[in-house]
Amino acid sequence: MTGSTGTTATRPAAPPKQAAPRLRTPRRPYSPSRPRRSVLLTVLTAVVLVYSLLPLLWLVLSATKSQEGLSRSFGLWFDRDIDLWHNITETFTYQDGVFLRWLLNTLMYVVVGAGGATLLAVLGGYALAKFDFPGKRAVFAVVIGAVAVPTTALAVPTFLMFSKIGLTDTPWAVIIPSLISPFGLYLMWVFATEAIPTELMEAARIDGASELRTFFQVALPLLAPGTVTVLLFTTVATWNNYFLPLIMLKDPDWYPLTLGLDAWNKQAQTAGGEAVFNLVVTGSLLTIVPLVAAFLSLQKYWQSGLSAGSVKE
Incomplete structure (x- = not known):
């Protein structure tokens, strides 16, 4: 704009525009569902999964x-x-079908020993x-101490005690020690x-x-x-029991599967012994199938049994 004096009036310069502040993306709240x-x-879980499944994969492939x-x-x-089918048939027929006898022995030790425990x-x-009670x-204190003591440390004293009463080389030498489970107790x-409300028991007594x-x-x-959880733990411990039958049993007719398969595995090291590693591998595969x-069938009870009492309401 031109005034009367012929000078031009200048406008003040506009302030520079400031950049709009960048808003930080809000974090999504943590939710148990996500x-x-x-x-x-994830990587550690994958490593543990491979480490766990690789021996099982080798066992399945070797059994064929x-x-x-x-x-x-x-x-x-x-x-x-x-x-595979030939190995399974030969496993059950080798040495007059002694594998079936070992399988029945193992089932007896599990039913009586693990069931009783x-x-x-x-x-x-x-x-x-x-x-x-007083x-x-x-x-x-005794139960906690018994949980801390390894079972192998008690094997030799148990053998000496059973030998004095004449129970060695009998099924009772394996069944009776299996009845005691400090961890299960x-x-x-x-x-x-946590699982049984005292009020519920009092109501039943009042009735x-x-x-x-x-x-x-x-x-x-x-x-x-909890019963299913303890049953699974004692079943696995009795089914895989090796050291106790090793020192208690001499008669192969009373061997469990673990001791019998070990005898097959070692017979190749004896003079004139036949190597039957294919039968050992196949028998090992058949051994883990029931476990x-x-x-898999009792998994839901097992998971609920382990988590029961972990949350305080």
Whole structure:
């Protein structure tokens, strides 16, 4: 604009525009349904998975090979001949079918030993959790101490004791020690403390139920997850038991599967012994099938049994 004096009025310069502040993207709140991902944890899980499944893969592939195929083929791949069915048939017929006898022995040790250990653990854990009596703290200390002692440390004293009463080389030498499960007793003690409300037991007693009826009709159904958990642990421990039968048994007719397969594996080292590594591998595969089936069928009870009592309401 031109004034009367002929000078031009200048406008003040506009201030420079400032850049708009960049807003930080809000973090999504953590929710249990959408947990955060950890690359390190994923990698470690994958490594543990491979480490766990690789021996099982080798066992399955090796069970399809003959005695010659085990040495001429790569361990993690098939041989040119698939002899799985032939290996299974020969495993059950070799040495007059002694493998079937070992299998029945193992089932007997599991049913009587592991089943009895589970029953005693349920009864003892329920009594220790829901009844007060003198010496309860001493019993707790003994149970904790027994859990800390390895079973192999008690094998030799157990053998000396059983040899004096004449029970060695009999099935009772394996069954009786299997009836004691300090870890199962402690697990049922902790589980029964949280799983059985005291008010529910008092209501049953007010209604006139005896202690025996209260246990079987009120407490035992609530203890089912913990019972299955203890049963699985004792079953695996008895099924895979090797050291105790090794020092207790001399008669091959009373061998469990672990000791019998070890005898087959070692017979190639004796003079004139026949190498039957294909039967050892096939027998090992047949040995783990019942355990895998038991875990898969009872998995839901096992998971709930381990997590019961872990959250305080």
